[in-house]
C-alpha cells in the first residue's frame with residue numbers, strides 16, 4: 006500500500022486510480038503540498054498522465070455508466086479532504102458491481118459520494134442566487150459608441166464558495182446575460198469564469214490587463230438595492246433566524262444587501 | 267438623480283409590501299408546504315429581515331391614488347408620502363437590478379393616478395422600454411387596474427408574462443362597501459378578455475385543473491416563462507416574444523376577513539373564478555389592519571392567518587382533489603372548521619362513506635381519505651398490484667397515519683377508535699394535536715392563549 010500525491014487536477018485523480026490498479030494499491034491520495042507524511046506508508050508523486058487518465062475515464066463510462074462519471078466529477082469539485090479516496094472506493098465498487106454503484110445507497114461508498122454530490126449541487130444553486138455583480142469599466146473604453154450602458158461596461162463578481170462550483174454556473178449566467186461580457190472570480194482558488202458573447206471559459210487568475218474599476222453609478226445602484234431590501238421587509242414580522250437559514254452568514258461578505266460598507 | 271430615486275423607491279416599496287392594497291399578490295407568499303414552487307420566477311435571490319423570499323422587484327408604479335378603498339394605505343384620504351416613477355426610470359432600475367443578479371424580474375402594480383388609463387399607459391410605456399430598449403427577457407407580472415381599456419390590456423399582455431386583476435372582495439356587496447370606485451364589471455371585463463386571449467393564442471395551460479377536465483398531476487406541467495425563454499439580455503428588437511400573451515397565465519386575489527363573508531361565499535366565488543375564467547390561481551390574503559376605519563376590524567385585530575390557511579387547503583381540494591364547494595360547505599355549515607383540515611371536516615360529516623378499504627378503493631376514493639395525497643394514493647395503487655397494503659405499510663407510502671387511521675380499513679381491519687362516530691374521532695384527533703380535547707381557536711379564528719383554554723375547559727366542566 007502506498008500514499009499517492011498528485012497535482013490537484015481531475016486528470017491527476019484519474020491517473021492515481023490507474024496506478025491503484027496497475028502499480029500498487031493506494032492507502033491514500035492527496036494533493037501534493039497538503040500531504041501529511043505517514044509512518045505507515047511510503048509515498049509517491051504521480052505525474053499526471055493524459056493517456057492513463059483517459060483510459061480510466063473511458064472505463065468509467067463504459068463499464069459503469071456516464072452517470073457515475075458525472076458523479077465522480079462533481080465529487081472531485083467538492084472541498085472534502087478525503088474526496089479522492091471516496092472516489093476511489095466508489096470506483097472500485099462500481100467496476101465490480103455497476104448496478105450497486107447506481108442504486109445501493111446503503112453501501113457507504115455510494116452514500117459518501119451522494120453526500121458529496123449533493124453538497125456541491127446545493128452550493129451551485131446557492132451561487133445562482135447569491136452571486137452579486139458590479140458594473141466595472143471595460144478595458145476597451147474606446148469602443149464606447151454603443152447605446153445605453155453597453156459602452157465598455159462589464160459585469161464583475163467575486164465569490165468564495167466552499168466547493169469549486171465556478172464552472173457549474175457558467176451556463177446559467179451566460180444564458181442570462183447572453184452577449185454581455187462578465188467575469189466571476191473565485192477569490193479563494195484564484196480562478197475566474199470569463200464569458201464573452203455567449204461563450205465562457207475558466208482561467209487562472211484574472212486577465213492581465215483587467216483592473217476592476219467600478220462605473221460611476223455602480224455605488225448608486227448598490228445603495229438603491231440596499232434601500233429596497235430594507236423597505237420590503239415587514240417590520241412586524243422580523244424573523245432573523247429564518248433569514249439566516251436561507252442565507253448562511255458565510256455568504257454575507259459578498260452579498261450587497263448584507264455587507265454594508 | 268440618486269436621492270430622488272432613492273426616496274421614490276422607499277415610498278413605493280413600502281406601499282407595495284402589505285398584502286392589502288393594489289399591490290397584493292400572493293405570488294410570492296411563503297409556500298405553506300404546497301406543491302410546486304411558490305416563487306413566481308423560480309430563483310430567490312435574497313431573504314428579507316422578515317424571512318420572506320425576494321425574487322422580484324415588487325413596487326407600485328405610483329401610490330398617488332384617486333380612489334379611496336377603505337382597507338388600503340394608499341387611499342386618497344390617508345395622509346401619507348406619495349410618489350410616482352417615470353417610465354424610463356423604473357425600466358432602467360429593473361434592468362440594472364437584474365444585471366447585478368439581485369432579482370429575477372418585476373412585479374408591478376399601481377394605484378390609480380389621474381385615471382386608470384392614464385396610469386396603465388405609463389406602465390405600458392415602462393414595460394415596453396424594459397423589453398425593447400433594454401432587452402429585458404426576465405419575468406414580468408403586471409397588475410391590471412380595474413377600468414382600463416381593452417387595447418391597453420392587450421398591449422400589456424404582450425409584454426408581460428403574467429397578468430392579474432384583483433377581485434379584492436368575495437362579494438359585490440363588500441366590494442361596494444370597501445372599494446366603492448371599483449365596479450364588478452370593471453374587474454370581470456378584463457378577466458374575461460385575458461382568458462379569451464389566452465384561449466385564442468392557445469396559451470391557456472396549467473392548474474385550475476379540475477375545472478378543465480384535466481388529470482391531477484398537472485402541477486408538473488406548470489410552465490415557467492423563464493424556462494423556454496431564458497432570462498437574458500437580448501439585443502433590442504430581437505426578443506423572441508412575438509405573439510406571446512401573458513404566457514404564465516392569469517391569477518387574482520381576494521382579501522379575507524375585512525368584511526363579514528363566510529368561508530362558503532369566499533370559496534364559491536373562487537370556484538366560479540376557476541370555472542369561468544380558468545384562473546391559474548386564486549390567492550387569499552388575510553386582512554392586516556393598517557388603517558383606521560369604522561367599517562373594518564380595528565387596528566389591534568390580528569390577521570386571521572389560520573383562516574387563510576384553511577381556505578388555501580380547501581382551495582387545494584377544489585383544484586386537485588375533485589371536491590366542489592357544495593360538498594364542503596353549505597346549509598348550516600357556512601365556515602370551515604378551524605381545528606381540523608377541510609378534508610377531515612368533510613370526512614367527519616360524511617362518515618357513512620367510511621371506513622374505506624385501502625385495497626379496493628379507486629384512485630378518486632383514495633384521494634378523498636384524510637391523510638392521503640396524490641403521491642401516496644399512487645403508491646398504494648402501485649403496491650397493491652404486487653401484494654395487499656397492510657396498516658404497517660401506510661407510513662412508508664407517505665400516508666399521514668394519525669389522520670388516515672380513523673377512516674380506513676386495511677385488509678378488513680380497522681385501526682382507529684373503538685367508537686366510530688364523528689365527535690369521538692374529532693376529539694381523539696384534537697387530543698393528538700394539542701393534548702386537550704378542546705378547540706385552539708375562538709369563534710373569530712384567533713388562537714386561544716393557554717390560560718383562556720384552561721378557563722374554557724373549567725367552565726365546560728371537563729376539569
Ligand code: SF4
Pocket residue numbers: 287288331332333334335338339340341342376377378445
Ligand atoms: S385603488 Fe384602492 S386599493 Fe388600489 S391603491 Fe388606490 S386605494 Fe389602494
